[in-house]
Amino acid sequence: MALVRKEREIPLLKMCDVLVIGGGPAGLGAAVSAAREGMDVILLEKRAFLGGNITASYVENCNYFLRNTPFKAEGLYAEIERRCYEEYGNDNARSYNQKAFSSEYLKLYLDKLVQEEGITVLFHALVNEVIMEGSSILGVIVQTKQGPQAIQARQYIDTTGDADVAYASGVGYDQGREGDHLCQPGTVSLRLSGADTRKLLENGRDGLSEIGRQFKAAYRAGETALACKRQDLPFGRLTHGGLISYVNYSCAYGLDPTDIQDLSKGEMECRTYVYDIYHYLKRTYDELKNIEIASIAPEIGFRDSRRIHGCYKLTIEDMESNRHFDDVIAVFPRFYDMLAPDAYMDGNGSVEGKGFAGHIYEHVVDERTFEIPYASLIPLGVDNLLVAGRCISADHVAESGVRAISLCMMTGQGAGVGAALAVKGACEPKDVCIAELQDRLRSLGLNIPSKEGA
Template sequence: MKVIRKEQALEVWKHVDIVVAGGGPAGVGAAVSAARQGKKVLLLEKRAYLGGNITACYVENCNYFLKGTGFESEGIYAEIEKKCYEKYGNDNLRERNKTCFSSEYLKVFLDEFVQEAGVEILFHSFVNEVIMEKDRIAAILIQTKKGPMAVTADIYIDTTGDGDVAFAAGIPYEQGRKEDGLCQPGTVSLRLSGADTNALLQNGDRLSEIGRIFKEDYRAGRTGLPCKRQDLPFGRLTGGGVISYVNYSCCYGLDPTDPGDLTKGELECRQYVMDIYRYLKEHFEELKGIEVASISPEIGFRDSRRILGKYYLTIEDMESQRHFDDVIAVFPRFYDMLAPDAYMDGDGRVEGKGYKGHIYEPVVDKRTFEIPYGSLLPVSVTNLLTAGRCISADHVAESGVRAISLCMMTGEAAGMAAALAVRDQVTPAEISVKELQTMLKQQNRLLPV
């Protein structure tokens, strides 16, 4: 059976220079950098707040892997990190991940920060439909409580994470591993209150020790827990006994773009949340008084669609430290992929490419990789840019591309590129990349050009 969708003429609700779809780290970077170039920017976000997985999924440990490496945050991300701490403080007592964000304070901070740049925000706005004119997006349709609303712009930037705008525009994409299409698992995080902060800090980082004990118990079959996740990362620890997140409850084999799979993941993961809560409360004296403070509002994903672009970034490019003339971001060599098939007994080496267990490669010396501008330019739509984890790259490369601060860096580049395209009345593919690189370097971005 099929239904026929009735044709509907829509008034254009608003025209702006640049529309940014998706208010996560990439979207914030794109919107702010474009607005600071004097362009009229509309930032659309499906949730009620900005920040993406940092705020919606409690993933506050954004740059923990830079500690002790000599690398530092750059660009708009570094600015947010500094200003947010100055305004709201840092209540984290753990030394291991001292530069965590507090996701609740970050929500408020980003409201202010983005608007101060001159960006217009529209929450509760889900974009999954576009109107095409040949190879250009003529309008995007926002799904709202009042029905669809049409918005037009000169340039569009897809920072939805899932590449929703690019998908709606019919651009080819890849998803998951090459052999079977499996993506990394979806996770629903847990926030706890009532922890014994003093006891947890008495002899070093007790939370890290609890994570190690859990992994040993899981592998020995002593936990009795059904979730296949073996790692147990913890977030901030506050003087009030709050553990800001327990990143554990994972559901494997999901398609992050399928509503049925999303529903399955939410239902399954909330059961795992209660499992790990009870396990921690029963097994560790410092946690016997804990309560569930909150469960993250939605399941979070590490990868889904990767939109095919004018350049297809590979893990071989990244491992060989290939230099690109159109480089727009340089990042420390760091990869993190949870095993898509739940096989967690691998050695963590990138050579396994996600087929021999998880991948976890920490920063090594001064090794870096580069992101080329061509990976932000979709192959078949001329007035669209992508940024964040949906840029053009292979599945293993995405395990490095998806780093939260790097997503903001690619967003920052996309926003500046869009501003140049509007200024010069050209497509994003036709801008001066040299000028783009110069502008990025002026914004505390380290580029080898």
């Protein structure tokens, strides 16, 4: 059944060169890079703060998997990491984890960053409709308290994580695992205060990591009696003041991240698990006997959602063979992290054999890398749109590497420069000069191989 809405005029709120929709890692990469190319940029964000999952799901130790590897953060991510550390420190009592930052201070820093770059940011700006003219977007519609308002741009970049703008423009997409379309679980993270930091780190040990290990063993032995199907317990920063800034545990399975009924069910289900894990930790560990729930993440976070149909679909075979692309816009250490969509946590964690059963986690090994082509950012069927972040064109397992936060920022940078070159050249993003795009990305600190070196 459907209701019919009468056509109405939508007031035009603003115009710009490049409009970026979604202020997470990819959106920041896109907006800052386009602004640095001299573009007039507007960034729309449905929440009240920037950072996407870093700030909304407390993912503060984004590049943990680069520790003890030859790889370093690149481009805008490296800059943010450095400047956040310089301005706010990181009060991390676990000394090996110095690159983690507080996502609350990150919110403050990102406000400053976008203002320094001359980007117009509009918060509370949900976009779920576009006005098309042929195969181009004429404007997007922002749902505001004053009713729908339109914003028009010469180029658009969708960094919503869910490809909401591409979807509204009619771009085809895949979602979830090939076959059953199940996505990875949604998670509501939490913060705990009142931990006994001194005791947790006594005698050079890392009590939190030990608790994580013990938890997994107890869960597998059926001793925890917890309802949440997640079996492991990753902890984030531990501060000298006794805050555990990120507990990534509470998972709801089988949700469609774009369905409001599933989202509503998932938020409530996850909050029951938040209370369960808090209570379990408090009663089980002496070092945690005084803990309180300091905060519950404002919104359920997802690791995957829609993935657009683009000019090139990145596959696991490409990543495994480190396939070289003439239009490469990002190179990243080979790594996969997929929470089993069906909560089946057994399996050996490997992508070998491509049975893809269970939780897949492949560490960064030696100097193995994979490349992302610009064509994976170009949606099929819409002329003036680029897509960046976790929703680019990729298969499901490939996405579990593509979703890495610092890589989402890099694909954002590729889209930001691509859109800027399209504005300058009065052409479509698919027609920009690839050599120039790659040169600009190198100048922004990305390590793009030259054709001769490829």
